[in-house]
Amino acid sequence: MTVTTPTARRGLGLRGREAVAGYLFLLPWLIGLLCFVIGPMVASGYFSFAKYDIVNTPEFVGLKNYQDIFTKDRLFWTSLKLTFRYAIIVVPLSLIGSLAAAMLLNQALKGTTLFRTFFFLPHLTPVAASAVLWAWMFNPDVGPINYFIRNNLGIENAPGWFRDPQWAMSGLIIMAMWGAIGGNTMLIFLAGLQGVPQELYEAASIDGAGIWTKFRNVTIPLLTPTIFFNMVLGIIGALRVFTAAFVATAGGPAYATWFYSLHIYTRAFKYFEMGYASALAWILFFIMFVFTFIQFRASRRWVYYAGEVNE
């Protein structure tokens, strides 16, 4: 790049001009990164060691917030347990469901585009609207789900769903499945499936492989990067679950759906304990970081990148 162009004549060299222009294009994001990401992060880190109720200035209290969270806050442990339980069920189910749906759409059925749209529309539905909609679907008395359970399955003692501490979580999980199975995860799997070279299937057929063997030894290994990507995003998303529970159950009944983000929200914006809530948020960040880190470490054992071998 030492070719002299007319622009390079004045003052700065071509390299210098390029650098200045590069920084200028970057400027809005640099400001955004500092003001809306890094700055707030640093502030939040400080608040987590402070007592801060907005009205009075933050008062440094050391590790007190963290100490209180781990030793005194029973709802913290409740919310952590519930959030994990939710994630442990939702993540594998939605991964398996999405993969199955993607494979179905990859079978060259007539009307595939239509099926894809039907599967995808629930994912587009705003979570707040879908929470309202499912609360009505799950209405214990006149909802179609309980009607089906009573009438067609013959079970008299149908669940109370969002009004029953024992069933509220299941209701939210079903609702999450409805929105997740045919969503982005499915589209990403579909693109991944279509990237599997057909020769591999043909070669496997010649070797006498059946459907299951082909799935197990061709499809799955080649999809591992996609599965990995979807799993990392899925776990992060599940640990952050908020709106569905906030609108459909408000964390109840009897704290049965008191997810971690609801706990942060309540402490911050109901009790205005900004320091305490910041500490809660950092714990969530730490948990998510550890999970992602472990997954990346573990991924070396099971994720197969075709490019690594060929190139």
Added chain:
Amino acid sequence: MAQEVMTRSTTPALRKPLTDSGARRQQLLGRTLLYTIAIVASILFMMPFAWTVFSSLKSPSELYMFPPSWLPTTPRFANYAEVFDVSPFGRWLWNSVIVAGLATFGAVLSAALTGYSFARFRYPGRDLIFLLTLGTLMLPAEVTLIPLYLLFNKAGWLDSYRPLIVPSFFGGGAFLIFMMRQFFLTLPRDLDEAARIDGAGYLRIFWQIILPLSIPALVTAAIITFIGEWNSFLFPYIILNTKEKFTIGIGIKYFQTIASNIDSIEPRENLLMAAGMMMTAPILVLFFAAQRYFVQGIAMSGIKG
């Protein structure tokens, strides 16, 4: 090209000539089974929508009828009009259009600028800043939510749309930036070079050559952002207080409390369902109008991410 990938789906195994009628029968059985699964799954996915639409057209007395019926005896389209009478629903829709529209505009424009900077210019610290940008993808919004609230509180911006719009103009977030950068990397560098030799400045190259070539990527980015903004709940919920200023997401939550108000003489779930449908409909329309871009964009994010 991606378009072609998305539609090609015939598996060679199916095209193979079948030798005996037994295999043919088995094949037919397999196909029938697949169609059955696809149709049943479609019905299951669509059923909540159907129930919502039918409920939204029922009269109050039909809502709690037992046994429940799917269809209203006579569809009451007036329910949809009534939603606007019992709440400032029209205002909320309009607010959402403005907020989501401006935020999308700002996010896509500034993400394009940033992505272009990362894709085309060489300067000290570029890769470090890019890495840092990708790192912010990991950061949960929960961590910055509280300090941002406090920041906008200090600035006197609470209960206004500024917190929902202004930050979008500063980069649009790591995901969009990454997406734009990846797209710009696919455009040949010769385009820029040729224009530069002709004496065009960097901004002009970006504006007149790069952006027009990037319309598919920009549209994809815009649709994904708009839907995200339209559906966003928590942040507007903590920022906005005045009922008339609500966006549609919080509006529906407010409407939910009206609908379940014990003081009201008759049940209002029909109105609630009508409101839910009206919140969802614009997204569905947008999706159908730009389905191609949308599906591609999501698929690309997964493959290249």
